Amino acid sequence: MNPEKIFVKAWKSYEADKFSNSLRLFEQAVKLAEDGAQRDRFLANSCYVLVALRRFAKAKTIYKALFKKSHSHIYLHQLGMVERESGNYRKASQLY
Numbered sequence: 001m002n003p004e005k006i007f008v009k010a011w012k013s014y015e016a017d018k019f020s021n022s023l024r025l026f027e028q029a030v031k032l033a034e035d036g037a038q039r040d041r042f043l044a045n046s047c048y049v050l051v052a053l054r055r056f057a058k059a060k061t062i063y064k065a066l067f068k069k070s071h072s073h074i075y076l077h078q079l080g081m082v083e084r085e086s087g088n089y090r091k092a093s094q095l096y
Contacts, residue, residue: 003028003032003034003038003042006025007042009025010045011045014049014052019049026046026049040070043066044063044075044078046062047059050062051081051082054086056082059082063078063082064079067079077096080093080095
């Protein structure tokens with residue numbers, strides 16, 4: 001199956017609060033990604049589901065790896081979001 005179609009289904013599951021199914025679909029999309037950029041995009045988006053499932057450590061690991069790879073400020077911002085959602089407000093404010 002086309003990884004972009006799986007990605008769309010993953011978001012639809014997320015929007016329907018079917019987080020476990022959404023994560024499964026994101027993971028499938030990551031495995032089928034056609035290149036590194038697509039894989040990174042799918043991984044980054046999967047972190048929204050991880051946060052909804054309160055799997056903060058996994059989301060942090062992904063965002064840190066993506067930041068280390070790209071040095072994009074977007075991943076620092078997203079890491080701040082994970083810290084905020086996990087109740088680490090001081091750490092979050094340092095990342096924004």
